[in-house]
Amino acid sequence: MSSLSSFHTRRPILSLTLHLLRRITTTTNPKPNPTSRPLRRLSSNQTPRQNRLNNRLLPPLPNPTFDPPHKNPNSDPNFSQTDYNTISGLLTDSSLPPGPALEAALDRAGIELGPSLLEEIFARFDSSPKVLFTLFLWAGKQPGYQFSVGVFNSTINALGKMREFDLAWSLIFKRIKSDQGPYEFTFAILIRRYARAGLVLPAIRAYEYASKLDSICSSDMEMKLFEILLDSFCKEGSVRVASEYLEERVKLHPSWVPSTKVYNILLNGWFRSRKLKQAERLWIRMQQENVKTSVVTYGTLVEGYCRMGRVETAMELLSDMRKEGIEPNAIVYNPIIYALGEAGKLKEALGMMERLMVLESGPTLSTYNSLVKGFCNAGDLVGASKILKMMISKGFVPTLTTYNCFFRYFAKAGKIEEGLNLYTKLIESGHVPDCFTYHLLVKMLCKQERLGLVLQVMKEMRARGCDLDLVTCTMLIHLLLKMQKFDEACAEFEDLIRRGIVPQYLTYEKMSDELKKQGLGKLARKLCDMMASVPHSTKLPNTYGRKEAISREREASILRKAQVMTGIDAPDEVAKYTWSKRRYIAWKENLYIAKKAQVMPGIFRTCKNPRKLVRCRSTRENAVSGANLLIIGQEKSCWEV
Template identity: 60%
Template sequence: MNIGCSFLAVAGAAAGANRLRLLSSQSSFSIPIPPLLQLNPPQPPTPPPQNPNSALSDLTRISELLSSPALQPGPDLEEALTAAKITPSPNLLLDIFNHFDSTPKPVFTLFNWAQKLPNYEFSIAVFNAMVNSLGKAREFDSAWCLILDQNKEDPSKRPDFDTFLILIRRYSRAGLPLAAIRTFEYACSLDFFHNSDAEKNLLEALLDSLCKEGHVRIASQYCDKIRAKDPSWLPSIRIFNILLNGWFRSRKVKHAARLWAQMKKEDVKPNVVTYGTLVEGLCRMGRTDMAMKLLDEMKTEGVEPNAIVYNPIIDALGEAGRFKEALGMWERFSILEVGPTISTYNSLVKGFCKAGDMVEASKIIRMMIDNKCLPTPTTYSYFFKYFLKGGKTDLGLNLYTKMIRAGYEPDRLTYHLLVKMLCKEGKLDLMMQIIKEMRARGFDLDLTASTMLIHLLWKMCRYDEAVSEFQDMFRRGIVPQHLTYRRMTDELERRGMT
């Protein structure tokens, strides 16, 4: 059995060496984009809809109404939705919420309008999406009004585990850790939470959210508080892993070391996630060599490394420009049964793009494709970041065009990078065309992109359009920066246009 395993390992290493030789032998700078449209087997033609109110046309019409600067959230928008004679199914609403999650006010109007319809079908997924949108906009009072009202409904339509998980995460992200804890305690007081597993899972989610948003000290103190009330309570291995991750994210290595010592003292056996947390934390602190030594300790402990251990090391080596070692670590990973993941390849692409080596980054994508691991918009976003940094607008637009032709759906980040790229170059007409295409796909500008657009319009003396965009930010529920407001009002006063 051992001889067979050794043979497979040697064979795998040889195959990997061949792949690396192939990688190093290619030198042309051409970003490969596999045609997604040809990957799926041909499907029988879809029959035409029996009526014009198809889901697609409804999605398009609602998107147009929510994006229209002429329609203010509230009665005006509700009236337009009614006039459009749209049937808002749960799936349709979820599609809309996913695309318009940066514009909470129009979405809230849509949600309230849909709820009033006689044939409205309640969906907890839609309800939670609305709570998430309000939480993202920090409209917590409105979110709680929805939750408390829904609590009065039939038990099958009441808020669930995910509802409170969403609020906890949004409070943590908003820098309100105590509100997140109060949300957890309120949820645990409800009848359907009188279940040890549900309470345990939500506690772990609370601690995870707090730690990820920099509130690890509060998370640790809350654990101490629980233990003081119940001395028999012992944190699970997941809670230890969460707190370890939190201390590392906050760059508190001594606290992480103390917690690691506590785990050993209490005979809590580390698992692969524990080691992955240690490896990621050390890599984040720039101690990549120390992280690599943990691989040997894992073998001694009988813990098999996987993606959560290898990926942070490969990412850190790539970030540091240590590409020979990064590719060597990729080789070690590729021998394992689990093998490299999309994140592994993305880390290599990111590292080469950061170093400005487009040739090697392109070769990694070819290697991905050869290994049946298809690139995603995230993979290509690293090229767009490089083009943005280097002012290579033409290359960015060319890559965008190739992605569209290959069947890719650019994500929000891709569009925002393109908008910033064109804004930086002062190419307003092209920028407006990209924004038009972006909005047609259901995305909208975030605060940064909207601000850049306003400043460019202002710079080019297109004041009416700048003011219109400024007002539209409010309509979408985005609060402009004070600096933008002062700059606009000062200039308008100077020109006597107020």
């Protein structure tokens, strides 16, 4: 334990980024990816002495052992790089709207089409569904061309993203008539897209239709599709629907017994939705029905309790597992280690790591990533760097998931220079950043309003094979709005529509309100027309509604406490003018005290600085002073002295 606990010893940090990756190319320095040049590092204010001190703490970055997300088209002899680049250029040309214009441009290009080329293009432009569908239609008109299963499924996925489910079904029916499928994975894609769009009944109908096909009902694929249906509902927050549909199936087929995997899916769904009571009821039911539990079941329970902040309860399950003869492994330990690290209990997290090391299975790459993430979330980059060295010494090669932990910290802390330095070193070492890496970089730069760097990162993102998805474009639009670049924001919004991506309704509302506020009615009407041209939901994310409900509930609680303290009901607009000034001040004074009473327990729990606590003290005199300040302004005219 002592050897691991020593990692928690803190040392002064002079420059966070150089603690991590200034020396990563000292041992291996492969040629950089020639597709594009990495971002120039921002100018550093560090002295050479600081750089030398930081170099001593850095682990070298090993060569990546994974394949890039998209293969180099040159590696396939069936098509050329020129054809790949030509199609990519046409699909990214904003002057070519999807449809006849794009098809005509593809005809003029004289491309030699093949399944491998199309599969690479579909993987490259997975966030541009409308242009992909145009490409699919054009390819179908080429003489002798036959679609591969991968291209067909990618097209169904693209149509699902566009919410053009009628078109998706027409392609499926056409393929069924031609005896070419479709395969069960096609329906799995369709079900997940329905669930993502919140269309519960169509998802169920898609499953029930597929389960009646001879190719599916005669195999075990019917049960796999049923599990995918439940899993899709649970991941999109429709756990109750999944639970009710399971009960209906049990009633219709009394002899059928749900598998352990089905229960695990529901258990995970209740925990993901933060419905602790329902999850615990389901767990009790599983025990009463003697459902055979597995390490995955306990892993789901442990992860769920850790997600709810009940790490102690999760740790108690370890002994329950052993009583049932199930040996805990990394699946069970990883959530505990991550939760302890995220809570800042790094010594305890390292202790759990020590316990895992003595097991036969031992820690996995995910275990080390959990520790790195925990240290990064706690702001201890020295400790995270030491874990990095430790995992390399044990033979584990850090992946992009590992380094994304650092990017996440830099984005949260606004450490632009450190984040860009890390990005540069990854490129120089031969790593291929994924979309999530670019999301974190863009998020970091948007928070600091570095528009030029945001555009440069997005350009590199596209050059390295990552399509600009909804998340990235939404962050850019919000930044442009913040910087009052309304024409550019509308142009980006229009490009999303052109590519077949449905913008978030929250983004549309924010843009529309801002344009109206600035008197740009023409742009606001254009925006409204664009949004009306695509199927979309007018509901805001559940998180916003939940926060508003909590805020309203808290406000009502404060008003009730103020009423009890004063014996005076809250004033309406008329009462403000009829009350005496003394009576109104008394009510405001006690309202102020009630608000303080709500806030102070949280301050005492989280604040560790004694000076800040002193400043938060509230005597009755301070409350009176605060009450007087509250009535200055619009209430000032209520009383003429």
